[in-house]
Amino acid sequence: MKITLPIACRALVRIILMALCLVSGTRAARAGDARTADQVRAEVERLRKTDVAWREVQWRTCLLDGLQESQRTGKPLMLWIFIDRPIDDERC
Amino acid sequence: MFAGAAREAVFSQDVVARRVNDQFIPVALKAGLINNPPRGIEGELYAEIARSKPAPQGICIANSAGKALVWALSFDAEQELPKFLDYGLQRYAELPDARTPVATERFMKFPGHRLSDVADTQRTLAIPQGHADDDRCPALPRLEAGTLVGRVIGRPLDERGQPIAETLRQEEYMEARFEVPVDAQRQLAAALATAGEQSFLVPDAFARALVAQAYLGQLDVNPLGGRQTGGRIEQQTIEFQAQRVEGSAGDMVRVRLTGHSDVSGAPNSDGRRTDGRMWEHRVQLTWEGYAELRGERVESLWIVAEGEEQLRWGHRGLRLSGEPDVAHLMAGHPIDLDTRVRYGLQAEPCDEREVDSVRHAPASRLQHLRSAARHLQALGERTILQEVQREIQKLEQAQ
Numbered sequence: 001m002k003i004t005l006p007i008a009c010r011a012l013v014r015i016i017l018m019a020l021c022l023v024s025g026t027r028a029a030r031a032g033d034a035r036t037a038d039q040v041r042a043e044v045e046r047l048r049k050t051d052v053a054w055r056e057v058q059w060r061t062c063l064l065d066g067l068q069e070s071q072r073t074g075k076p077l078m079l080w081i082f083i084d085r086p087i088d089d090e091r092c
Numbered sequence: 093m094f095a096g097a098a099r100e101a102v103f104s105q106d107v108v109a110r111r112v113n114d115q116f117i118p119v120a121l122k123a124g125l126i127n128n129p130p131r132g133i134e135g136e137l138y139a140e141i142a143r144s145k146p147a148p149q150g151i152c153i154a155n156s157a158g159k160a161l162v163w164a165l166s167f168d169a170e171q172e173l174p175k176f177l178d179y180g181l182q183r184y185a186e187l188p189d190a191r192t193p194v195a196t197e198r199f200m201k202f203p204g205h206r207l208s209d210v211a212d213t214q215r216t217l218a219i220p221q222g223h224a225d226d227d228r229c230p231a232l233p234r235l236e237a238g239t240l241v242g243r244v245i246g247r248p249l250d251e252r253g254q255p256i257a258e259t260l261r262q263e264e265y266m267e268a269r270f271e272v273p274v275d276a277q278r279q280l281a282a283a284l285a286t287a288g289e290q291s292f293l294v295p296d297a298f299a300r301a302l303v304a305q306a307y308l309g310q311l312d313v314n315p316l317g318g319r320q321t322g323g324r325i326e327q328q329t330i331e332f333q334a335q336r337v338e339g340s341a342g343d344m345v346r347v348r349l350t351g352h353s354d355v356s357g358a359p360n361s362d363g364r365r366t367d368g369r370m371w372e373h374r375v376q377l378t379w380e381g382y383a384e385l386r387g388e389r390v391e392s393l394w395i396v397a398e399g400e401e402q403l404r405w406g407h408r409g410l411r412l413s414g415e416p417d418v419a420h421l422m423a424g425h426p427i428d429l430d431t432r433v434r435y436g437l438q439a440e441p442c443d444e445r446e447v448d449s450v451r452h453a454p455a456s457r458l459q460h461l462r463s464a465a466r467h468l469q470a471l472g473e474r475t476i477l478q479e480v481q482r483e484i485q486k487l488e489q490a491q
Contacts, residue, residue, distance in 0.1 A: 034348065034350075034380065035380055035396075037339060037346070037382045037394070040380065040381050040382060040394050040395065040396055041394050041438075043396045043434075043436060044245070044394050044395075044396060044436030044437065044438050045436075046436075047245040047247055047255060047434065047435075047436040048243075048245050048267070048436070049259050049265060052259040052260075052265060052267075053104035053106070053109070053259070053260055054099045054100065054103060054104045054260070056103075056104070056106070056109035056110075056113070057103050057109045057112050057113060057118050058113055058118060059118050059119065059120040060117065060118065060119045060120070061119070061120055061121070061229075061231045061232075062119070062229045062231055063119060063121060063125075063134070063137055063138060063141075063158075063231070064134060064137070064219065064220065064222075064223060064229070065119075065229075066117050066119035067137070067156065067157075067158055067219045068219060068221075069117045070117045070154075070155070070156040071156045071219065073117065074156070074188070075115060075116055075117050075184075076116055076117070076153050076154060076155055076156070076161065076180060076181065076183075076184035076188075077116065077117045077118075077119055077152075077153065077154040077155075077156075077158075078112050078116035078117065078118045078119070078151070078152075078153060078180075079119050079120075079121055079141065079151070079152040079153070079154055079160075080095075080098065080103070080118070080119070080120045080121070080151055081121050081122075081123050081126050081141075081145070081148075081149050081150050081151075081152065082094065082095030082098070082120070082121075082122070082123060082149050083094070083095060083122075083123040083124075083148060083149055083311070
């Protein structure tokens with residue numbers, strides 16, 4: 001019989017395992033296995049992808065600039081109106 | 093979910109992206125500016141766009157006078173995307189400016205579900221050459237000088253512990269901006285000064301600023317969004333430690349940061365924003381990184397986190413409907429994620445273009461000006477009083 005644990009139970013099991021790992025990991029870190037600053041920087045850089053499809057459109061963010069360019073070039077505006085966080089963001 | 097779905101299903105299509113770049117002027121606008129326009133003539137241009145919107149979010153093609161020609165909230169099929177572009181170009185050829193009244197056409201789904209048109213006001217708005225407020229674009233962030241601004245990148249890991257190759261969807265590849273306010277940096281600096289060479293607890297404001305954007309998926313599933321995103325926070329354990337380490341030079345101090353976060357959220361069921369969304373989201377991460385401080389300010393920050401993430405959004409009915417993603421941009425696509433994840437964050441002080449010194453003028457300055465105005469009024473010094481009152485008005489409007 002296959003038992004499927006609900007998401008909360010699976011998460012609880014993982015928390016317990018993670019806590020055990022964190023304790024042993026913390027001991028290992030104190031023992032000198034901590035990443036160096038350069039290693040952390042390199043890991044952060046490795047995560048970034050520049051060639052993602054949604055970066056292809058060259059979005060302006062200023063309506064005035066867009067309208068002035070539209071008048072200058074004779075092209076219509078493509079407006080993408082979206083709810084985001086109060087600060088400029090890639091996430092939407 | 094609209095914006096994320098629009099980005100994935102519409103603007104990531106190669107042929108759409110190429111045509112939008114070549115045949116249109118693409119402008120991404122925050123709904124907040126459209127729905128609450130700034131003051132002045134520029135605000136009237138935003139209001140003109142808002143006047144015909146069928147929903148707070150959408151895709152709109154407008155002419156060179158800022159008149160909305162056609163709106164679409166979704167599309168019947170992927171094949172309709174290039175046809176929508178063709179239709180917009182056709183309307184622009186017929187109505188390129190304000191000389192002929194524009195009846196804005198609106199589609200819930202293009203082209204199959206058309207809504208009522210919105211008639212033109214027949215008012216022509218002048219396009220100003222610059223912004224008000226010292227030529228500052230209202231779309232720019234308004235930050236306090238010294239605010240730390242950075243990027244957070246999140247990616248699920250495969251069985252080998254490597255980031256997956258897919259990057260189209262926000263649950264496959266997430267890139268977002270995060271900020272660490274000046275006050276949070278001051279608190280970290282103060283804790284460091286007290287601790288000296290010892291390990292110390294990172295103040296909650298600073299730790300929370302790191303954790304807040306470390307989640308996959310769209311804004312709607314932010315585990316820490318709470319009522320702001322129609323959700324409720326179910327769990328928020330955020331604990332960071334810091335310690336001064338080697339690498340400090342002169343008055344620059346380097347600290348090593350380690351931490352653990354366990355956050356989860358779900359929809360709020362108290363009647364607000366209950367649009368049928370169903371989701372649950374849990375993110376458990378172990379953090380390690382470094383920050384460099386000079387005085388009360390952090391000059392650079394870089395940190396990685398790894399752990400587990402579970403995210404469910406929507407329900408299986410969406411998948412069973414058989415409709416393409418473009419047909420339900422508002423609801424998006426279902427997500428059922430249970431994965432190991434890795435995050436990377438890097439931040440530096442904000443660019444001066446994003447600094448708004450007027451908005452962030454110390455409150456005491458306003459108080460002093462008001463006090464001065466009362467004195468000047470009592471003395472009958474009208475000319476100087478007028479100048480002080482103009483400055484007070486400027487500061488009050490900026491707040």
